[in-house]
Amino acid sequence: MQLTYILELLKPTKRKENIFLNNIVEVVKNRQAIAAKLKTGEINLSSADFKELNLPSAVKNQNIREVKALYKQFLKSNSKKENIEFKENQPICYNNQNYKIDHHIISIPLYTSKCKRFAFPVKQTERFEDLQQHIDSGCKLGKASLFYKRGKWYFAVTIKIADKKTTNSNLMGIDIGLRQLAVASVKTPQGKEINRQFYNGKQAGFIRKKYRMLRKKLGQSKKIKAIKNINDKEQRRITDLNHKISRQLINLAVQEKVGSIIMENLENIRNTIKSLNRADRNIHSWTFYQLQQFIEYKAELAGMKVEYINPKYTSQSCSRCAKVKKSNRKANLYSCECGNHIHSDLNASRNIANKYLEQQSA
Ligand SMILES: [Zn+2]
Structure with a gap:
């Protein structure tokens, strides 16, 4: 390559x-x-x-x-x-x-x-x-x-870059979202979680807020060129952040002998951010899409496979007992009757990995 x-x-x-x-x-x-x-x-x-x-x-x-x-x-x-x-x-x-x-x-x-x-x-x-x-x-x-x-x-x-293929068999499910930019769950082929990692979205949030304010200030005076400069700067900073997070994710995957990276099809990400206004939605879906792209090519460089799964129910179902219940998820917390009380994005990343394992054994 x-x-x-x-x-x-x-x-x-x-x-x-x-x-x-x-x-x-x-x-x-x-x-x-x-x-x-x-x-x-x-x-x-x-x-x-x-x-x-x-x-x-x-x-x-x-x-x-x-x-x-x-x-x-x-x-x-x-x-x-x-x-x-x-x-x-x-x-x-x-x-x-x-x-x-x-x-x-x-x-x-x-x-x-x-x-x-x-x-x-x-x-x-x-x-x-x-x-x-x-x-x-x-x-x-x-x-x-x-x-x-x-x-x-x-x-x-x-x-x-020499093409290589790893023979490692562990997998990493990655959930991408607003609160946590990415949450990774690393599992063995038998489904046992051996590591997890949170990459919070705070920094991305700060970047967006800062540039939104700058844009607003300029908005009234309609300095189009200055606004374009601000947009370019914001994009560069988000791109840098996405490079950084994707690199950390792949470093973790290499360390944990991961062979496959599993992510959701982007459609779901668009749905979860429906509530935002259009300008914010665009920048978010662009950010998420770019992050997935970076993860994908860095994974391929490391010889890993990248698979996308259908995102249906990944945030609503319980990663322990597989029960689907929308109300179990309340913002940051996923809480199920079976006793599974965890961060909702970690729950989602576990589901992403589980879903892939089910497909493999089907
Ligand atoms: Zn449960």
Whole structure:
């Protein structure tokens, strides 16, 4: 499997930004020159063919690879254009030999008056932590590119991850919801719970409240751009939180030798949040959906299976005696006549795991 991580650089100084921009201008020239040579039938190109351009030869060589691939596509497309056209903001691309990531510092060659290596710190986000974990576990880095978008600089890194399949047989049922963002129940194939974990939604709640207030303040003055900025910031913070929680869940699953992760089909989540107003509902269902996606791909990276079950009755039925009674659930507490008195979200996560086990034995 191949994954791409887009890392944001900490704001570079004006001087460094100018170096980036100067190199990009040369990349555009280089790419145009390569495409022109390919058109005349020259195929055996090397960085030495573009001596006049002020770029590290590593970048020139990567440009040759990139443009060759693009040129092939261009020929296939039967375009009426003369040749490939390159926009002004081409990325500066590197193969895996030519850049380094050391903790949160990336280092790349760029051209100033000569070819020099530069180091840049990246923002330490949860996404970056994920990448770091892959690197630490020996995954192979692929190509990378430096580019800018809306005034910010990014470094996109691809990483190859070996497909693996675990033979572990424990399972983890995960309930996703408002009060507790996620509750996990880890069970053996015989149905015995061996671990459980709560990931509360407080932090997500704080994030939502904070940005809702900011939006309200701006609402009257209708500063659309400012509101969009607030929305973007909120999304980034929730995304970071979802990365963090999904990583903790998968770490627990690995530790407990889990082979299958069981979650509910999202429809149910939409139903449980019916009571909220539309704006809140949208952000919640988006948050939950994203969390499930993150859990799913991280589980697959760890070689686990991910299964979805029908959510019917998972919150109403008793995880001990299987009796279905809606009134047994009162907010945080699930309380059954059989003596089962537990957190209602833990009850749900146990039911999710149980339901899967029943399906398996049916
Ligand atoms: Zn019961």
